[in-house]
Amino acid sequence: MSEHVVIVGAVALGPKAACRFKRLRPGAQVTMIDRDRIVSYGGCGIPYFISGDVSDLKELRTTSFKLVRDEAFFHGCKDIDVLTRTEAVRVDRKRKVVATRNLDTGVETEIPYDKLVLATGASPRKLDIPGVDLPGVHAVANLHDAEAVRGLISTGKAGRAVVVGSGFIGLEVAEALAEMWGLEVAVVELMDHLLPRNLSPLLARMASHHLQEKGVELYFGEKVLSIEGDGKAERVVTDKRVLEADLVVLAAGVVPNGELARDAGLAVSPRGGVQVDETMRTSDPDIFSGGDCVEIKNVITGGSMHLPLGSMANRQGRVIGTNLAGGDAVFPGAVGSFAVKLFERNIAGAGLTPEQAKQAGFDAVSALVIQFDRAHFFPGKELMSLEVTVDRATRKVLGIQGFGPSGDALVGRVGAVAALMQKGCRAEDLSVLEYPYSPPFSSAMDIVNTVGTVAENMLAGLNQGISAEQFEAYFEGKQDSCFFLDCREPDNAGPYLTRHPGKWHNIPQGQLRDRLDEIPRDKTVVLICNTGIRSYEGQITLEQAGFKDVLNVHGGMAGLKQSGLDPLKQEEA
Structure with missing residues (x-):
């Protein structure tokens, strides 16, 4: 008996689900419908077409072997029928038909289905303000x-x-x-x-x-x-x-297009996202959904989230295609990995920020490390910043974010931790993570290992410190109650001593034990070095000597400079 799968939406998830299903059930019939005339393209590449990195818009529509993914391609290469400029008006679940309208002719047609996939995507959030329809x-x-x-x-x-x-x-x-x-x-x-x-x-x-x-x-x-x-x-x-x-x-931002599902009586969240289980089935077992129109499980919180990314859509599409053919594939949810390029710097992350962790009810601690992305003696090394968020009670890693110039290196670290977070990992798992080592690529003690050890130390009550913004507040507002001590060598500290005489002090970390009498015991001692490593060693030395109120500036001078809070530059400005 012939089997007919109808897919509403043909940008990312729809084509992936269709092609996967046809490989498993080559004799089945598949019909994709879409409102647009252009289907199956890489929407995440749009900014790079605008920039000129992608020279021709057609490149966002082609396969790796330069075939344009249009109706003829899907019919000839995949045996999949595509109806463009066709809108799904409603779904009659009892009769198992999709009512459609051709947007060019106005002709309405009903398409019967055995299984249905809703890949209706998301729409830009509309601003309810005057002028949004102006040219430009x-x-x-x-x-x-x-x-x-x-x-x-x-x-x-x-x-x-x-x-x-x-x-x-x-x-x-x-x-x-x-x-x-x-x-x-x-x-x-x-x-x-x-x-x-x-x-x-x-x-x-x-x-x-x-x-x-x-x-x-x-x-x-x-x-x-x-x-x-x-x-x-x-x-x-x-x-x-x-x-x-x-x-x-x-x-x-964007909002999920869940209207078609909602009008068909399927379960839809208050935010408008179609609700699905781990098999990507909706509340109707014969209807699947995925991509930008659904809400998926947040692996960290156990709740749901809307994560409109092409990578999510493709992975979910494979799961749907497998299950359309009778399989039992599962999409377990996500931790929310991302990466963004910004000029010569890059951002990547996964999971919760410290603020989100607290909002979700976790008693969270965040650890920041700024370290070279490869061996400190290797040419071309660059400073990378990693911040990890950990739950105090369970020591579970809740999130990781990073910032730095070497995009591939940054994404590699964040991706490794994101993979661990999918299965559940703790701070000590980062400390001993086996990351590939060779001086051109990483350090013997990689930055991921270091941020794990810093998190462990903080959970143990060690390495108490302040952030760059907290340092600014201390430096500007607590001059009389704090003693600001630079643990770097004199050539690094010199310009700051000149700029802030009487306020900035310098004792190299290796000399602290012999110069304790130069440090007041009735003030908060704020230690700083280049990245926070030497100042942490200094903190241990002072606390061992009986100092009660010692703080380490996490990320050190590198963190201040990257945040635009360099005391030297601030004063010059």
Whole structure:
């Protein structure tokens, strides 16, 4: 008996599920339908088409062997029928049919199914403000948006851009416009720091400082009230300022397209995401769903989350394709891994930030390490920052985020920890993680091992310290009650002694035991070195000598500089 699988949505998950199923059941019939004329493309590559890194829009639609994934490709190479410009109007679960409408002709048709897949994706979050429909205002949700934005800037019709939202897409587009096209770019974010759902304030500050160094203006904690202009976008009005703009990019997040599922009586979350189990089945066993329209299990919290990433869609698509053919594949959920390139720096992470961990009810501690990404004696070494969040009670690793110049090296570390987090890991697992070692690639004691040991020490009540922002507050507001001690060698400390006479002090870490009488015991001793290693050794020395109030600046001077808080530069500014 012939078997018919109908798939609504043909961008990422739909094609993956269809192709996997057809390999397992080559005799079955598969029909994909999509509202757009363009199907099966890499949407995550849109910012890189805008930047020019991807020269031709067609490259986002081709296979690795240069075939365009259009209707003819799917019919000829995959034996899959594709109906473009076709909208799924409703699903009749009792009769097992999908009612469709051709968007060009208006003709309505019913398509029967044995199994159904909903891959309806997500839509840009709409701002309910005046001016969003003006020419020059664009989202970047599909290839048509990408072509429109690049066409506007490549013809010289835009000199200044405002990006609304500082999530993944917003930041990638901001970089593309500023670096490749030389536009003046401003980013407006409603929350108090960039990537608010993915980064801690500490690492967000490092990333913000780098963006500002590259000329990108950042405005946090501001609400966009309107977009104004005479026949086209000319300015963005927030609750705090007016920003001139020839181009406005709306990147304030996305919402899952769960309406079709909800109207069919399927279980949908209050946020609009289709609810599925580990097999990617909906509340109807004959209907599967995945990709940007679903909510999946958060492996760390046990709750649900919406994670619209092409990588998620492809992995879920394989699971669905297997189960359509009678298999028992499982998608266990995710820890939420991500990576973003920002000019010469990169951000990557997985799991919860310290703030998110506390909001989820964990008693969390965060450990920051700044260390070279390869052997300290090897040419080309670069400083990498890693912050890990750990639950005090269980010692479970809840999250990891990183910042640094070597993208592949950073993603490799975060990816290794994310894989461990999928199965559940503790701080000590990071300390002994077997990471491939060779001086051109890593240190004998890799930064992942180091951040694990720092977390272990903090859980044991050792290595008590403060962050870069806390140091700034201490340095500016607690001068009389603190003794700021630089544990580096005199040539490093010299400029700070000159800039802050009487406030900045210097005793190299190796001389501390012999110079204890120079350090007051009635003040909080704040120790600092380049990255926090020597100052931690100094903390042990002072506490062994009976000092009661000693703090180590985590990340050291490197953390202050990357955050734009270098006391030397701040004073010069």
